Amino acid sequence: MPGHKACAEKTLRGKLKVEKTRNNGTGRQFAFDTITAVSQTDVRLSGYDKPLNSRKESLFISNKTEREITAVEVRMTYKDMQGRMLHETERLLRADIPAGATRRVEFPSWDKQNSFYYHKGRQPRVANVTPYSIECSVLRYVSPSVTSAGEKL
Structure with a gap:
């Protein structure tokens, strides 16, 4: 049609934005570093x-x-009491943990049918449930790098 211009439509919702830095009100901005955990003593x-x-x-x-x-x-590697693998997963657990502090985190269970229980936890009174053990290891952690006027502190 003459007089009509083709233009691209905006297909993204307006409120979707990726946060690349975080400002804590002090004029400093945080750019996030992903650190592969070389030592299990870090976390x-x-x-x-x-x-x-x-x-x-x-x-x-x-x-x-x-x-x-x-x-x-x-x-996380979940195993039955004979050492056979039941499930394995990698999870990103989000939590703000200050230096030297400890935080409790919750996340959805892999056991969707409620038929397994952690062997070191409370023993259930019902039959036909399976105890399991778990092995957890840290792969990496995310930590903000503090910058002020482009300089690393």
């Missing part, structure tokens, strides 16, 4: 729990570094 996992009828699992993450941590990627 410690402990206190895992998943009761039989729970749809959530939880564990404690201890930050042994001198930097704030905003997320931790972990590999």
Whole structure:
């Protein structure tokens, strides 16, 4: 048609934005670094729990570094009591953990049918449920790098 121009349509919702930096109100901005955990002493996992009828699992993450941590990627391997693998997953657990602090995080359970329970947790009174053990390891963690006027602190 004469007089009509073709133009691209805006197909993204207006409120979807990727946060690349975070400002804490002090004039400093945070650019995030992903650090592959070379040493298991940087981040410690402990206190895992998943009761039989729970749809959530939880564990404690201890930050042994001198930097704030905003997320931790972990590999979890679930095994029956004979050592056979039941399931394995990698999860990114988001949590703001100050340097030297510990935080409890919850995440959705892999056991969708509530037929497994953690062997070190509370023993269920029902039959036909399976105990399991878990191995957790830290793959990497995310930590903000503090910058002020383009300089690393």
